[in-house]
Amino acid sequence: MSKKVRHVLGISGGKDSAALALYLKDKYPEIEMEYYYCDTGEELPETYDLLNNIEGILGKKIIRLSPFENNDRSPFDKLYEDFRGYLPSSEARWCTKKLKLEPFEKFVGDDPVVSYVGIRGDEDREGYISKKSNIQSIFPFRKNIWSEDVIQKVLQNDAIPFMAAFYNEYAEERKLTRLLETINRPLSFSFRQLQKLNALLDADVKLFNAAVFAFLKTTGYPLAVVEEFPLVDNDEVLVRDDIFRILRDSSVGVPKYYEKIPFEVNGKKGEYARSRSGCYFCFFQQKIEWVWLFENHLEDFLKAELYEKGDYTWMQGETLRELIGVPYQDEHGNEILLCEVEEEHGIKKVIWINHEILAKRNAVRTDEIKEDYIKKASKGNKSTSLYLLDILDDSEGEGCAACFI
Numbered sequence: 328m329s330k331k332v333r334h335v336l337g338i339s340g341g342k343d344s345a346a347l348a349l350y351l352k353d354k355y356p357e358i359e360m361e362y363y364y365c366d367t368g369e370e371l372p373e374t375y376d377l378l379n380n381i382e383g384i385l386g387k388k389i390i391r392l393s394p395f396e397n398n399d400r401s402p403f404d405k406l407y408e409d410f411r412g413y414l415p416s417s418e419a420r421w422c423t424k425k426l427k428l429e430p431f432e433k434f435v436g437d438d439p440v441v442s443y444v445g446i447r448g449d450e451d452r453e454g455y456i457s458k459k460s461n462i463q464s465i466f467p468f469r470k471n472i473w474s475e476d477v478i479q480k481v482l483q484n485d486a487i488p489f490m491a492a493f494y495n496e497y498a499e500e501r502k503l504t505r506l507l508e509t510i511n512r513p514l515s516f517s518f519r520q521l522q523k524l525n526a527l528l529d530a531d532v533k534l535f536n537a538a539v540f541a542f543l544k545t546t547g548y549p550l551a552v553v554e555e556f557p558l559v560d561n562d563e564v565l566v567r568d569d570i571f572r573i574l575r576d577s578s579v580g581v582p583k584y585y586e587k588i589p590f591e592v593n594g595k596k597g598e599y600a601r602s603r604s605g606c607y608f609c610f611f612q613q614k615i616e617w618v619w620l621f622e623n624h625l626e627d628f629l630k631a632e633l634y635e636k637g638d639y640t641w642m643q644g645e646t647l648r649e650l651i652g653v654p655y656q657d658e659h660g661n662e663i664l665l666c667e668v669e670e671e672h673g674i675k676k677v678i679w680i681n682h683e684i685l686a687k688r689n690a691v692r693t694d695e696i697k698e699d700y701i702k703k704a705s706k707g708n709k710s711t712s713l714y715l716l717d718i719l720d721d722s723e724g725e726g727c728a729a730c731f732i
């Protein structure tokens with residue numbers, strides 16, 4: 328007997344996955360969803376608040392996944408030790424692999440799984456998702472809800488007879504001739520897969536979805552054994568504004584770190600925030616976000632700074648101390664400590680902060696970053712937006728389904 332297909336949705340702590348959970352629960356309550364969250368132990372406090380709020384609304388536990396059974400230390404720190412102080416970076420992203428993808432794949436095991444991913448209709452990316460064959464990703468916010476591998480199979484030239492037969496049987500009479508022209512035209516240098524996909528989606532999203540769903544029955548994908556899949560009939564496309572609306576309309580609200588905070592630097596006014604969820608020390612942060620962290624989450628900034636040793640730094644070419652203008656040693660060559668931290672049950676707490684040295688810091692660099700940022704923001708035409716991510720246009724591009732959605 329074939330195994331039951333599981334439906335899973337990862338809540339990353341970001342706005343898009345939270346909105347997706349609410350959207351699907353509202354629109355498709357019949358889907359028996361399992362919610363999970365991969366905890367690095369190093370998230371912003373707002374992320375943990377969001378998880379608690381959303382759990383209340385979903386009326387279901389969000390399963391916390393960790394690579395370790397014993398959570399006496401933060402999962403990130405245990406791995407950091409294994410990697411001997413080698414910090415993750417966009418080139419060596421062991422954190423996502425070890426703390427997000429692997430625990431997720433273990434949670435799923437060999438079960439056939441449909442995994443719902445909150446990539447929006449206004450994004451052009453697939454994210455960093457699991458490629459295991461028993462896990463099928465679905466993107467409900469996009470016009471094209473299917474993953475790239477499925478689309479490749481459905482639109483390959485070998486699948487033309489199947490697709491043509493399906494369209495022949497189910498397409499509306501008035502559209503049939505044109506649709507069959509598109510279906511029967513083989514892919515080539517002058518007719519690429521994306522062109523074919525867009526032509527079929529533009530003609531009729533629901534019909535295309537139905538054809539893909541029927542095609543999947545001939546494959547080993549998890550949806551092959553599902554009798555009905557309600558998302559086949561979904562032709563809604565949701566973009567960034569829709570996500571904020573869903574969150575605002577619910578009692579979950581928009582995670583606080585997205586909301587801009589005003590600042591003033593050398594007589595100029597600006598606003599800053601954080602553009603995404605994820606670990607407070609995430610190396611994908613932009614400089615202005617590090618300044619935001621320093622000025623609004625001092626303890627998290629200081630904890631991040633403690634990781635920097637020798638050549639291992641969060642940013643290339645600049646340490647966090649350089650950024651905030653505090654030296655490593657005093658005039659006698661003694662090491663300057665910025666804080667002390669205690670850890671209990673995997674939760675780190677800053678128990679002492681060197682406020683004296685911080686009060687004397689050289690703010691030239693942080694001021695410069697703020698001024699540059701104001702300049703950049705004023706050039707864009709979206710500066711009236713409430714959110715930093717509307718100004719940092721590329722801020723979400725490098726993200727991944729596991730951390731930031």
Ligand code: SF4
Pocket residue numbers: 367415420422423426604605606608609610611730
């Ligand atoms: S948020 Fe950033 S640092 Fe944390 S796991 Fe994801 S990529 Fe790594």
